[in-house]
Amino acid sequence: MRATCLAAVLVLASGAAFAQQGDWPTFTSKQFGLQIAYPDAYVGDMSRAAEGHFALKNDGVLLLSLDELGGADLESFLRRSLLKDIDVTYERRKKNWMAYSGYAGDYIVYGRTHLSCGRRYAHSFLIRYPRGERAIYDRVVEKLSHSLRVAPEFRRRC
Numbered sequence: 001m002r003a004t005c006l007a008a009v010l011v012l013a014s015g016a017a018f019a020q021q022g023d024w025p026t027f028t029s030k031q032f033g034l035q036i037a038y039p040d041a042y043v044g045d046m047s048r049a050a051e052g053h054f055a056l057k058n059d060g061v062l063l064l065s066l067d068e069l070g071g072a073d074l075e076s077f078l079r080r081s082l083l084k085d086i087d088v089t090y091e092r093r094k095k096n097w098m099a100y101s102g103y104a105g106d107y108i109v110y111g112r113t114h115l116s117c118g119r120r121y122a123h124s125f126l127i128r129y130p131r132g133e134r135a136i137y138d139r140v141v142e143k144l145s146h147s148l149r150v151a152p153e154f155r156r157r158c
């Protein structure tokens with residue numbers, strides 16, 4: 001019992017330190033037209049960052065994307081693409097963004113999409129992590145979500 005409690009305390013403490021990491025670096029991508037702060041202490045591999053793929057520790061992954069909506073509304077587009085294999089349990093919509101989360105098998109998935117250029121483009125991030133890592137990853141989702149921005153260079157293209 002004591003070892004279990006100690007392990008739980010260590011997991012929660014490491015999650016708190018991870019989430020409170022004050023100065024996360026910001027990744028800016030011209031390809032995806034976005035900026036997002038990411039938890040560098042938890043990034044396992046950035047070799048595919050230019051492709052929008054960050055391998056995170058403990059089998060997590062952070063994905064970035066830029067899509068042209070082609071006249072589709074955001075919700076329909078997301079259901080056909082990013083959310084097609086996800087059991088969505090939460091959605092929040094505002095005029096120019098949408099946040100969503102749910103489950104894909106043994107993984108928790110959270111994402112946020114911002115619209116730009118008169119709702120022509122969708123700039124998204126999606127983070128997927130094992131349910132067993134929830135105590136750690138749930139603490140960073142809000143910070144990731146609030147850091148997502150359409151890059152100023154991309155806005156000038158509109």
